[in-house]
Structures are given as C-alpha cells and as structure tokens.
Amino acid sequence: MAKITEKDLERYLVRQCKKHGVLCYKFSSPARRGVPDRVLIHNGTVLFLELKAPGKKPTQLQRHHLNLIDDEDVPAVWTDCKEGVDQALQIVGIKGLTPAS
DSSP states (O other): OOOOOHHHHHHHHHHHHHHHTOEEEEOOOTTSTTOOSEEEEETTEEEEEEEOOTTOOOOHHHHHHHHHHHHTTOOEEEESSHHHHHHHHHHTTOOOOOOOO
16 A cells, blocks of 8 residues: 555545535745644634644644644644544534545
C-alpha cells in the first residue's frame, strides 16, 4: 500500500467537505507564519485545521497559533490522518461519517 502524503490528506479533506456541504477554505496569512492550513465552516461553526504528513507534528509556532485561536473559543486542531479529518468534520456537526477510506 502506498504511503499517504499530506497532499493526499488534503484531497481527502476537500472531498469530504464537498460531500457533506462544509465550506473548506485554504488559509494563509502572509504577515503571520504558522497559522493553520484550513478553515472549515458549517452551520455557524468555524474550525481551524492544521494538516500534517502522517507521523509529523505541528511546529512550536503552529501549536502557538492553534492555542491562541482555541483560547478565543474557536476550535483549532491538527491531524496527520484521515480519522483526524473525520473527527474535525464531527466538530463542525457532520454526523454518521463512514470510516475513512
């Protein structure tokens, strides 16, 4: 089986978001490094998501930004796997997801 990449994970996220009607924006802030990769919006819930290659973890700066956002009562999480993408979708209210494939 081929090893999954961060790009594969991003494609899976976008596909799942389209399938379930979740807005999924690529997020970058030229003036501020380390912000999360994606913003998910669904039924009034906003989630910031940092995607990492399997086995990789966010940098200290990325963790700092995730914590800053989370401290403002806005969910901000990271994942390195499809199951984590599914958990992020559950945070924005998507129920009954089938196991990642």
